[in-house]
Structures are given as structure tokens and as C-alpha cells.
Amino acid sequence: MFETIRRELTSAIAAALTAMGVQEPQVFLDVPPRRQLGDLAWAGALPLAKSLRKPPRAIAEDVARRLEQARAGLPEAHPLALLEPGCSIEGPGFLNFRLRRGPALARLLLASTSTDTAQGQKREPGFTPGERGGPGGVAEAGGSGGGPKCPPKVIVEHTNINPNKAAHIGHLRNAVLGDTLVRCLQFLGNTVEIQDYIDDTGVQVADVVVGFLFLPEAEMLAAVTPIWPETADAPSRRRVLEAFATRAGNGTLVNDTLGSPDFDDLCWDLYPRVTRWYEQDESALTFRSEVLHSVEAGFPTGMSLSDAFEGMSSSGPEPRTPNHASVSRLAAAVAEANVRCHLVTMGRLGIAYDVLPHESDILHRGFWRRAFELLQGARAIRKETEGKNAGCWVMSLADSPEFAGMADADKILVRSNGTVTYTGKDIAYQLWKLGLLRDDDGTLHDFGYRVFERFAQDASTAPVRYGFFGDRALYRTASDPGERPTGVSFGAGSRVYNVIDVRQSYPQKVVKEAIRVLGHPEAAENSVHFAYEMVALTPKAVKRLEEAQGLDFSLSDEDMAKPFIEMSGRRGIGVKADALLVTLISEAERAIAERQGADDGSAPDQRADRARAIAVGALRYQMARQGRNRVLAFDFDEALAFEGDTGPYLQYSAVRAAKIFEKLAAQGLAGSPEVDAKAAADSAIPDDLWDLALACARTTEMAEKAVGSLEFSLLAGHARDLAQAFHKLYHEHPVLHAEDEAVRALRRGVFRLFAATIAAILEELLGIPVPREM
């Protein structure tokens, strides 16, 4: 409703300006800062004063006159008929418009609930479908290869955690930002594909494999036995590998019980021990390269983990010289188990994916080989024969203004030993994402695919289910393109968002440049690096971690004097995502108990659900409310706050609003959107109620702004403003105890609009569950 009026008024003003001789006028409508000034404002008369050589107020008057003429002939049903006749000119030349509050509110109410019929059907509170995906949408067809038949698809890649240890809060920022982007894009009418890239062949996974196979036994056992108790009776490397195979065989390698140590926690402990070993004994690094070598070679399909360990033990009691395939198989198991853990962790926050592209498949499917041919064909790369890069294939960046002023404007894609760099592989992968990695006959150079996993999250708030009841399916890539369930297709997006922290800006720019020089400037423009600053720890938080875990990160005084300290998986410094969630949940449980006493009659599992929803709300809101360019210095007290500008504050407003309607229904005073709309249509609506209604109506606009700028602080701020306005009105405008039925209907109408809007913002856009009770 509101968006429609905006659009109509924008084009009406543009038409007036055109008639006044302005070439291609750009019209932007604001909302005035104070409601007395009006509901919509146009400040464009001021900058036009110079070119039109007229005082701005005169221009505004002229526009106002023309608008009146244009509106004179409009039918009553036209959106612009919802504006008060005339407009006011304020200050130096602001043109301010007012809505006819009663009819506008009535319209909002009817739109907000018109689809709220069938059970389970998706609500679209406050937003008519036609208002979504407006000009702020991103779905203009940009893919160069695709025909107009299929609707354009947006790809969002996020999370991308190295599958060698538990997720920490830095990964959480990535995933929450990515997931929020996904939700906003979908809300605005886009088709979205969610990818989580798995680097299963890198040194990080290799190091964990080294940990299992080669790290001195005592060190290895110190990490493993606390988490795998069955290895404690006769601790040995052999026993650990047996346990690994057994657990993999019976499906207990990963459990999804929150709070009990899991495989990723084991790796979290094991990994830093390996890196410390390398530091103490440089010769140990040869194990890393051996393992990497094995991983690259791969293993025969169908090889089980016990087959692999069989192959190892055949060479003696200590598996010091396992064969390539066995090691590779173990690496795959390590990666897969960690990925499972990450999926469970993210699922707890309502974050889900469609496909998991694996680095190993990119390798084996020969993505780079094909990309190399394309780059060579386009003469985008050259082989250096002399100088410091002799023997390397490089891409020149000298022609791009982006890289102007660089001392060395060449980027190496293939090393002198013939191996490809990370950036090189990334170019190939990005080409695939954009549907540009094609063979000579024009067909897509694609992966194979198979179902990764079926599992359901146990939580009833924000559940993520893969492969159950048709909720959603999760696939991983395969290296054989023939392996492809019917109807499954990924990649080839018209726009691609890569959610990666800001430190990767340089390689991301290189990738984008490669797309451009390959002759796809539009696709390059549609390759968006969603950059965000890192999450670090306050020195206070580091101290607290050390105390809580009995660890010593041996940080220098200099480090501790810094404003924040970077997390490091290699050193084991970090706040694990699940650990934080556990703490949040128990804090929430405590807060519930404090507030409600023991006699509120709710079952323990209901309480657990509420605590969980509150924990997720607090966490997601904290990640979303901060601007993406600012380092998030993590502080426990701040993260555990449930009052003030927090997720629970928003959730509470939603719960409170819903409660009003429960109480009304119990007294037979529930009314209906139609009744309230009728009441609203001919009431005088006071400023404060109108303010809230108007703010609700701006939600689509805020979602568009958030996506356009990739700043979800805008959306978080919008939600907080709504909740704040509601909480205030809640005290001043009782509904159940209203003076008379007319007043009640009006308040009920505005709160009805708010309840629908805040629920949509929290659940659909921000991914914050709304519990029934707090």
C-alpha cells in the first residue's frame, strides 16, 4: 500500500518536473523527521533552484500546482487518492504530503491479513505481494548465457567454515549476515540458492589428519580421550582409530546434543596441538605435505573407513606409513564429520543451505583446467619467462583502475611448480557460480550431485529439516557429472553474493577482474563481495576464556593492551558458537525462572524452548544490529544482555502484542481486520498511533534499503523503532479496557498491524523466533 503510493507519487512528481523542463528527473521521497510535518516529503526543489533559476519555494509551488491538476481527474480507487488534498511547503522548500490516515490504515489492515487464511499458509502481514521485489530488487537478468525463460536466480554463498574444527563466533557473524541477506532477498521476491563451500582438501583438514595419525601419541590422546571415553581404558593410537571407524560405522561420530562435546570440539583441541608440534619440530611438517599429497590423490568410491584403517594397520602396529587412499579417506571423514557438526550448529540458529560445493570435486572435476583454457583463450594470462615470477602463469592487473598504484600488479595463478593458487581455483568456482564455466560445445561444465544428508533439528523453534516431509533438501557436489538426481540443478546465478570477511577483499577483487577480462563485464558487476569486518575478542573476554577453561593462551602484555584480540583456530583462541549458545540458553532459563517463579505451570520442555528462542534472538540480533564495517569486539556481558537494545526486547514486544489478542479473544472482543478497518476508516487517528502504523508500512522499503546497502543495521534499527513505539503505546493505550468500542477498535487495529509486522520482521527477515511466552 505505502510502496504503491510512494511509487505513484514519485512518478507524478517526475511527470510534473518533466513538464517544467527538467531532463530525466530523479525523484526521491523521504519521510519527514517529525509527524506534524507530514508523512512523505520531497526535498528535490532545493537542488533544482540553480538549474531552473528560480527560488526553491517557487519550484515547490509550481510542482504542487501541477500535482493538484493531475490528481483532480483521478478515480477514488487510485493510490494517490489516499493522500490528503494539497500539500505544504516548509522551510527552504520541502514539499510535504499527508496521508488520509483513516482510509490508509484501513487499507493497511485489509492488506495485512488478506492471505492469512489456510493453516500453514505463509503469512504476508502488512505487505501485498505486489509490493515486494520493487525497484530495489536485484533480480534483473544479468546472466549472459541464460534465456529469458527461467526466472533469474540469486546465489548467496556464506558460512564456508574450514571443516577441521568447531565453528566460532566469527563464523557466526558470517552465517547470520548471509542468512539475513537470503531472507531479505526472498522476502523481496527473489529466488535464492544458498551455498556453503567446503574446503575439504586444504592444509587445515590435513593438519587434523596429521593429528590423528602422526602427532606424538600422548598429545593426540590428550585431545581425544576426554571426548571419546571408550578410548580411555587402553589408550593408544590404534584404539583411537578403531573408535573412529566404529563411530563412523554406527553413526555416532557426530551427535547433535547441544552441550555435550562433539567431534568438532575434539578437533578444536587437536588442531592447535598439531600446529604447536610443527613449531617445536619443523621436520614434522613433512607429515603435512605427505597428507596433503594423499588427499589430492583421492580414494576409490565405496571405500569405507574400516577399509582405510585396515590398509593402515597392515603396515605394522603403528600406522606410520599408511597408503594414500587410506589417508585420503580419513581426511574425507574428518571433513564430513565437521561439516555435519557445523550444519547442526547453524541449524540451531535457523540457518540452512541448499548445496555444499566441495573443493575436492572442484579439483577432480577439472574446474581449473577448464578455467585455465578459457583464460588462455582470452589472453587474460601469460607465462612469465624471467624475473621473480619466472615459470608462473600470471594475470595482469595493470589495466584495471582498481589496482592502480600497486607495486606489483601481477597476480600469480599457477605457481612455478605447476600447482594452482587459491585465487586461481576461486576464479574457476566463481565462473561456475555465474554459469560461465562452459565447455567448447557450450554445455555447462558442472558438478555431479547427491543428497548430503537427512536430518531434523530437535528444536521446535526455527527448526531446520533436511529431507523430511519435503521441507528442504541438502545436496553436496560429486566429481562425476553423471551422478545427478532428476530435477536437481545448481549454480548459474544471475547474481552472486559471496559473504566473506573484509580481509579477503584483494583476492575477491582479482576474481571479479578475471570475470571481467574474460569478456563478462555484466557478470563481473553481478559478482558481489559482501565484505564484513572480523569478530575479535576484548582482552576481558580472553581473560574470561582462560579462566573458564583453565587455559593459557600466553598472550603478551602488548596483546592484552590492544583494543581487541583476533581469534585464532590455530592457537585455539576463540569462543565456540555452541558454547556461547549453551551459555545464552542457561542465562535465559535463569532469567525466565527469576521473572516467573516456579508456578507458571509451563512444562520444562516448553521453558527450554522459550530459553532457546531467547538465546537465538539475542545472538542473531547482536550480529545483525551492528554495521558490517565495524570490528565486532566480542564481550560476554554485552552478548548476554537481554534488556534494552537486544533481541529479547523485540521478542517481548511481539509476545506482548499477541497476548493482547489472546485476552481480547477470551472476552469475546477479538474483532477482525474488517471490523477494525471499518472503524479506522472514519476515525481521527492520533499522531502516536498513526506513527506506529506508518512505520509498519515502511518495512518493505527498509528491507530494500538493507539489501541495497548490505547494511542490516538498518533493518535491526527499524525493528527496534517499531518495538519501542509499541511498548510506549502499550502503556498509554489500553485495548481491553478502552473507554468505548470505537477507541478499542482503532487501537486494536493498529496493534494488529504491529503484531503482524513485527512477527514478519523477526521470523522472516531476521530469522529470530518468536516464542509464545517469554
Add this chain to the structure above:
RNA sequence: GCGCCGGUGGCUCAAUGGAUAGAGCACCUGACUUCGGAUCAGGUGGUUGGGGGUUCGAGUCCCUCCCGGCGCGCCA
């Protein structure tokens, strides 16, 4: 050295070039026998790091300086 990002009340943060720079925390004073006090009302606290410029209008854009962070590998 070059590049990117930040600097806004004591603290943490917000603000498509627009109208009187907003929240929260902390501190002080108040508000339920009425829809849940994770709330609300009121108060103290700001030359938006310094300086110059552009503009009808600058926290926002340009220049410059200061402080802090991060990038600039044949690493991943």
C-alpha cells in the same frame, strides 16, 4: 610505502547529503489492585578526532593531518 575500514555523550552502537545528531548500557528520580516491569515516563551527559573546503544545507562529500585496525604472498 600504497590501499581499504573505523574514530559520534563515561561505555557499546545508530543515522539514502536534508528539517531539533538518535538508541541502549551506566548513573539519578519516578510508574502496576487495569492487556506481563525482559516494559514505560522524566533527568544528567555531544564544539560527531583536529584543521580547511564544496553546498541552500555536512556526522555523511573533497583535501590535509592525527589515532586505531586490516590488507598489499608462488600462504590458505
